[in-house]
Amino acid sequence: xNSQKARRLLIIAPPGSYRLAPYLKAAATFKLTPxxxxxxxxxxxPRAVEGIHIxxxxxEQALKTLLxxxxxxxxxxxxxxxxxxxxxxxxxxxxxVAAKLNLxxxxxAAARLTRRKDLARAALQKAAVNVPWHRTIHTQxxxxxxxxxxxxxxxxxxxxxxxxGVIRVNNQDELQxxxxxxxxxxxxxxxxxxxxxxxxxxxxxxxxxxxxALLHHNQLITLAVFDKPEPLEGPYFExxxxxxxxxxxxxTLLACQQQIMKSxxxxxxxxxxxxxxxxxxxxxxxxxxEVAARTxxxxxxxxxxxxxxxxxxxxxxxxxxxxxxxPEPQTKSSGVLMIPVPKAGILKRTEGLSxxxxxxxxxxxxxxxxxGNEVECLPESSSYLGFIFAEADTAEQTExxxxxxxxxxxxxxxxxxxxx
Numbered sequence: 001x002n003s004q005k006a007r008r009l010l011i012i013a014p015p016g017s018y019r020l021a022p023y024l025k026a027a028a029t030f031k032l033t034p035x036x037x038x039x040x041x042x043x044x045x046p047r048a049v050e051g052i053h054i055x056x057x058x059x060e061q062a063l064k065t066l067l068x069x070x071x072x073x074x075x076x077x078x079x080x081x082x083x084x085x086x087x088x089x090x091x092x093x094x095x096x097v098a099a100k101l102n103l104x105x106x107x108x109a110a111a112r113l114t115r116r117k118d119l120a121r122a123a124l125q126k127a128a129v130n131v132p133w134h135r136t137i138h139t140q141x142x143x144x145x146x147x148x149x150x151x152x153x154x155x156x157x158x159x160x161x162x163x164x165g166v167i168r169v170n171n172q173d174e175l176q177x178x179x180x181x182x183x184x185x186x187x188x189x190x191x192x193x194x195x196x197x198x199x200x201x202x203x204x205x206x207x208x209x210x211x212x213a214l215l216h217h218n219q220l221i222t223l224a225v226f227d228k229p230e231p232l233e234g235p236y237f238e239x240x241x242x243x244x245x246x247x248x249x250x251x252t253l254l255a256c257q258q259q260i261m262k263s264x265x266x267x268x269x270x271x272x273x274x275x276x277x278x279x280x281x282x283x284x285x286x287x288x289x290e291v292a293a294r295t296x297x298x299x300x301x302x303x304x305x306x307x308x309x310x311x312x313x314x315x316x317x318x319x320x321x322x323x324x325x326x327p328e329p330q331t332k333s334s335g336v337l338m339i340p341v342p343k344a345g346i347l348k349r350t351e352g353l354s355x356x357x358x359x360x361x362x363x364x365x366x367x368x369x370x371x372g373n374e375v376e377c378l379p380e381s382s383s384y385l386g387f388i389f390a391e392a393d394t395a396e397q398t399e400x401x402x403x404x405x406x407x408x409x410x411x412x413x414x415x416x417x418x419x420x
Contacts (some may be wrong), residue, residue, distance in 0.1 A: 007081045009317065010066065010097065012037045012090040014056060018299045019086035019313075024049060026313035030321065032081070037066060057190040059093050066097050082320035088115050088161055091293045104322050106293055110268030114293045116191075117199045118158050120267060127266030130259055130287045134201035139183055146172045152203040154234070155179070157186045158194040161297060165379050168203055168234025175200075185380060206281040208232050208289075209246055211260055212296055212304060213274040214315065216324055220261045220274070223306045223315075223327055225253055226296075226335075229399055236378040241402060242300055243335040243395050248280065256286040263291045273316050299366065299387045303336035332391055335398040337406055339367075339385040341375045345413040347385070348372075356408040361392040361401035375413060385411060 009032040013020045020036065027034045036051040052069065054062035070080055083103055085094030091111040098105030113120045118136045125131050133150060136158075155178050156166040165185040167178040182198060189195040210226040225246040228239060246253060260276045275297070277290040295301050301312045306327040310318075318325040350367050357365055367386040369375055375385065390401040 008033045010080045010083045012094045013086040014089045017086045022313045029314050104271050107268050113267045123266050129263050132202040136197050146175050154203050163237040164382050166237050204279040204287045206279045211276040215271050224304050238378050243399050252284045259286050300336045303334045305330050333395045333398040334391045337388040337402040341377050344376050345415045347375050348412040351410040352408040356405040359405040361390045362405050364389045
């Protein structure tokens with residue numbers, strides 16, 4: 001490719017991001033040359049992909065590094081035509097870089113709100129979005145004040161994802177025990193507020209859905225709505241099955257969409273991917289739990305088929321480089337099982353994989369934790385054992401296939417013996 005005509009896509013990713021590989025593949029569709037900015041310069045990159053080391057814990061320094069790169073040296077011949085943050089930890093920095101380069105972006109303040117659950121809750125409540133009762137507490141707060149809270153409650157870190165550190169508590173004693181358990185999970189946060197505070201919110205009894213969309217010119221374009229058929233009642237909230245299309249009533253989904261659009265406006269989001277999570281109570285009222293300026297997390301995006309010709313990542317890139325592609329309605333059902341860790345210990349082996357792969361409608365199974373590695377359960381865990389994917393004509397068939405395949409898998413996990 002002629003270097004004078006080369007077009008570069010800046011992808012900012014935390015170490016170990018599941019989202020990096022599909023974005024690299026998608027960049028090739030637009031003949032873009034990707035440059036990966038990450039805390040780890042070489043470990044997450046294929047040999048043919050260029051990387052630059054930044055410190056995500058020092059965002060102003062990282063911003064200067066990337067802007068200097070965009071304005072001098074290498075980038076004089078191949079300018080950035082788009083900037084992407086793959087995960088929650090990088091969307092704010094990506095917004096700042098894109099803003100300085102006059103590329104499509106969300107306001108940095110909006111991206112920051114999506115990263116901090118306490119700030120997002122306050123903004124949404126101010127805009128009269130349906131959000132649970134909530135308050136922020138200090139980890140060393142006087143416990144005597146907890147007796148007056150409206151239990152049951154959910155306590156969670158301010159800036160973690162994948163249900164890590166999220167615990168349901170039904171009374172004051174359980175709340176005190178949960179705080180003690182969460183403190184080691186958040187003690188290494190680089191955000192002082194997030195290291196010393198937790199979010200409390202009222203537990204909403206109901207079913208949960210995930211909403212995937214794109215924002216363009218402040219218009220919400222729905223890509224898929226996923227049901228979460230497993231009851232998420234606590235004490236921990238391990239997400240497992242995601243099935244689309246949703247089996248909720250059309251009027252309920254419309255109400256959810258309206259709440260998400262209202263949330264985007266309240267947060268100040270204007271462009272790019274949206275991942276939202278909502279609870280629907282017994283009166284079919286939607287409650288917004290999260291609105292993130294990113295795609296669905298982990299490897300789950302493989303279960304989303306927004307177009308016959310383009311992947312989710314290709315659609316996202318098209319908006320980032322201001323060449324938007326219109327998605328098409330998904331015609332088949334699809335789904336994913338995020339394989340939960342059944343118990344903590346050392347993963348020795350996975351049995352039944354070949355039998356699980358033969359289950360009708362199963363399209364792929366990936367086991368992402370190599371044998372010999374330690375695995376944890378929620379609320380401490382930050383990863384799954386792997387993913388099972390399925391496609392079928394109906395949501396019922398997809399869910400049945402995922403459950404059947406999971407039933408054929410056995411994970412041999414040895415306990416960890418600690419010498420005291």
